[in-house]
Amino acid sequence: MTIDKQKIIEALRTVMDPATGQDIIRMRMVENLEVDDKNISFTLVLPSLNSPVKSQLNFACIGAVGQVYPDADVHVHMKAKAGGERKSSSPVPQIRNIIAVGSGKGGVGKSTVAVNLALGLKELGARVGIMDVDLYGPSIPTMLGLQGQRPKIKDDAYGRPKIMPIEKYGIPTISIGYIIQEEAAVVLRGPRLGAIIQQFFKDCIWPELDFLILDLPPGTGDIQLTLVQTVPITGAVLVTTPQEVALADAIKAMNMFQLPNINVPILGVVENMAWFTPEELPNNKYYLLVKVVERN
Ligand SMILES: Nc1ncnc2c1ncn2[C@@H]1O[C@H](COP(=O)(O)OP(=O)(O)O)[C@@H](O)[C@H]1O
Ligand SMILES: [Mg+2]
Missing domain, CATH: 3.30.300.130 (Fe-S cluster assembly (FSCA))
Structure with missing residues (x-):
């Protein structure tokens, strides 16, 4: 045989x-x-x-x-x-799946995809949360219309103060944008970044969730590494736009997730902003960012 x-x-x-x-x-x-x-x-x-x-x-x-x-x-x-x-000692055992939405480049639509993914899963009946870990460029508060909101602080059973995520559309969210002025976030560096991410997991009161969507900063830096060391990541979704440079950087990000000591499965790649089709012309495709329209 x-x-x-x-x-x-x-x-x-x-x-x-x-x-x-x-x-x-x-x-x-x-x-x-x-x-x-x-x-x-x-x-x-x-x-x-x-x-x-x-x-x-x-x-x-x-x-x-x-x-x-x-x-x-x-x-x-x-x-x-x-x-x-590590999974059993996860700081958030009540969260079943942690999905990272990443990219090589900024501005390709990570935050847009992260929010839409969360809303889509919510619509399917899942319990979903969003963590904005793009500490330099938080955009979740703006995308969900939560600018200027401040999270409530509540003592836990041991009298330790905890951060309450801010809810919108039934989705609890946390972002550095709720805590400091969005423009001030650019000065955060190295160890402080890691400490904030740890706090987002350990010092926030997360309810039971089927999915926590992480809106990552672009690239392959410290924040991504801190994340994989802090929590078990179920998988990553990569976002790119249809340009060679964006794709090349997305592949770098993909390679990072697949390094043996990181080993986060890639769940899929979203090619965003390839074209749009207006409702009244359903057969037309308008390519936003590409000149070459040869695509199969
Ligand atoms: N598919 C899309 N169609 C139209 N506008 C989009 C689309 N995806 C993203 N955008 C817009 O592009 C900009 C960048 O998107 P964003 O999600 O903030 O990117 P990133 O998080 O990767 O930096 C935002 O203004 C967003 O509203
Ligand atoms: Mg973003």
């Missing part, structure tokens, strides 16, 4: 990780796929070996491979993700 590894991978793409709702290949949970005659083995990387979905995933994998190779012997090994136990 000749077994094609690619076919196994395709079969495993049908297995969903219940924790993230994404398939296990996309979430990079499958490692060391080996085929030896009719023996197929691979390692399934879980956030923790105590994972409640361990046996469910095991059966789902064996079932999926069995569909394409019914006579093969399938061995699934389980392994805890290095640093995966």
Whole structure:
């Protein structure tokens, strides 16, 4: 029997990780796929070996491979993700998924996509929050019409003061723009940035959320690194515009997320501001920023 590894991978793409709702290949949970005659083995990387979905995933994998190779012997090994136990010590265990919206360049529409993603998920019935981690250029207050608002401070059960996120459209949000003048944010540097991000997670009272959307600053700097060290990021969405320079920078950002010690799955890439179509001319496409209109 000749077994094609690619076919196994395709079969495993049908297995969903219940924790993230994404398939296990996309979430990079499958490692060391080996085929030896009719023996197929691979390692399934879980956030923790105590994972409640361990046996469910095991059966789902064996079932999926069995569909394409019914006579093969399938061995699934389980392994805890290095640093995966961090998840249980997450400062925000009540938040199920943390999605980073990033880009290489500024002005490509990250904040716009972050807000729309949040509103879209909310409309689907999910509990969603937004954290504006673009500390130099916070735009969430403006985009949600919350300029000039100040968050309430409330003592927690231990008498420690905590920041209450500001809600709009049923979405709790936090931004440096609520705390200092937006223009003053540009002077923030190095360690202070990290401390603020830690505070956004640890000193804010976040309710139970299905998704927390992070509106990232452009590029691949300190803030992105602090984030991946502070919380487990479920995945990243990259935003770009259709210019070569923006794309090249988006690829740099993508490479950063995929570094072995960062290892944040890329959930998708949004090509923003490619064209617009006015309602009254539904067949017309007006390209905003590109001259070349050759596109398939
Ligand atoms: N698809 C779009 N159509 C029209 N205007 C857009 C679109 N996406 C973004 N914009 C506008 O472009 C500007 C930059 O977007 P923004 O989301 O602030 O980018 P970033 O967060 O990447 O700096 C904003 O004024 C925004 O309203
Ligand atoms: Mg922005």
